[in-house]
Amino acid sequence: MYLTAVDLGSSQIKAVVAELKKDGSLVVLKTIKRNSAGIKKGEIIYPEETVKGLFDVLGEIKHFDKKCLKNIVFGISGTKTRFNISRAAVSIPRPDFEILQEDIDRVIRESMAVNLPAGWQIVHSLPREFIIDDIEVDGMDVIGLSGRKLEANVVLISVFSSIYKNFLKVANLVFGKKGDFDGSLIFSPLAAARSVLSRHQKDLGAVLIDIGLGTTSLTVWQDGRILTARVLPVGSGNITNDLAIGLRCSLTAAEEIKISSGAALAREVSSKDKVTIESGGGKIIEVSRKYICEIIEVRVREIFAMVNEELRNMGRSAKLPAGAIITGGGAKMDGVLDLARQELKLSAQIGLPSSEELETSGPIIGDQIDDIEMAVACGLLLTKVDLLKKGGAIKNASGRLQPLNESWLRKFFRALMASD
Known part of the structure; x- marks a missing residue:
């Protein structure tokens, strides 16, 4: 079986194609990176622009092997997301009081019967703990246990409806008529x-921080359970904007300077180092590299301060034994880990996609996967495999997206595979 994961980011569309072997191994066959457009803060804002990049990526996958388009999963994110805990309970109706999968499904459905603000829709319902007859169960496997009452604390992740609507607008632009998405959508921070x-x-307890171009997402974990998930409206793109203003240069020049000369800790940079830049008026000037890094440091400190505020609000500031694991393109800059240790008062390390669960078809693909920018795309693949191994069907009650009426993706793929 072939699987494809697509991460729609603010700066790039990243796709990973893999084959799920009969023995359960997952072999990555191809990776694709293309510049994206029309996506801001992780959300599709201008569908007309987004379609172009998405069509190019899916067209390249079709050219590689059109069978790879039959099982596809997209990441969904954005600042308009909510994380809530809902508690629900159901009675076990059988005389022997044995708990079955249908009871788990019922209690999860009950947990979703909450009043959300207008315009919000649940995309994930994830059991966090189960309670049987008022006794919390150690672990998540309750099938086969006995009890009169099953309760669950369930994580509900919801998004604002505009995220869905713009996904559908992309479909409309592709087909010229209304279509509905029923493929797998998974919350990118997960x-x-x-x-x-x-x-x-x-x-042990850890915070994962994913610094992207338009947003920084974080998930906090302890005792094997997710405690919170947040998407903050600031990312490495803000650093580029700061540099463009501070250096009075174009955004393109500022991005190049950030990549080639940037560092998150200005004190580690010599004041004698100079960087040649082209100012907005076309004049070539020399600027202190230390000054550049001072601009960068202010913004990176702000990002970690916002993360720490989230940790402080939940009583986990400086209290996560496994520390901070940092991923995403914004984590590539020198000094990010040291600054994270200072601001968060935690150990910090770079987070790469799992090499144990992902095999590759060759060393070149291996190098492409061994990249912090590929964390979401690889995670989408692994999560999709998890769902397939648990039964395959995509059900809202089991923490996945409820299918809608029609599949624009099926039509899209049919059109792609029928084309020359």
Whole structure:
């Protein structure tokens, strides 16, 4: 079986194609990176622009092997997301009081019967703990246990409806008529955690920080359970904007300067180092590299301060034994880990996609996967495999997206595979 994961980011569309073997191994066959457009803060804002990049990516996958388009999963994110805990309970109706999968499904459905603000829709309902007859169960496997009452604390992740609507607008632009999405959609911060964090880190207590271009997402874990998930409206793109203003240069020049000369800790940079830049008026000037890094440091400190505020609000500031694991393109800059240790008062390390669960078809593909920018795409693949191994069907009650009426993706793929 072939699987494809697509991460729609603010700066790039990243796709990973893999084959799920009969023995359960997952072999990555191809990776694709293309510049994206029309996506801001992780959300599709201008569908007309987004379609172009998405069509190019899916067209390249079709050219590689059109069978790879039959099972596809997209990441969904954005600042308009909510994380809530809902508690529900159901009675076990059988004389022997044995708990079955249908009871778990019922209690999860009950947990979703909450009043959300207008315009919000649940995309994930994830059991966090089960309680049988008022006794909390150690672990998540309750099938076969006995009890008169089953309760569950369930994580509900919801998104604002505009995220869905713009996905559908992309479909309309492709087909010229209304279509509905029924493919797999997975919350990108959860996918990143699936790819990067080990079970040991989740058990001990850790925060995963994914610094993207438009947003910084975080998930906090302890005792193997997710405690919170947030998407903050600031990312490495803000650093580029700061540099463009501070250096009075174009955004393109500022991005190049950030990549080639940037560092998150200005004190580690010599004041004698100079960088030649082209100012907005076309004049070539020399600027102190230390000054450049001072601009960068202010913004990176702000990002970690916002993360720490989230941790402080939940009583976990400086109290996560496995520390901070940092991924995403914004984590590539020198000094990010040292600054994270200072601001968060935690150990810090870079988070790469799991090499244990992802095999590759060759060393070149291996190098492409061994990249913090691929954390979400790889996590989407692994999460999709998890769902397939648990039964395959995509059900809202089991923490996945409820299918709608029609599949625009099926039509899209049919059109792609029928084309020359």
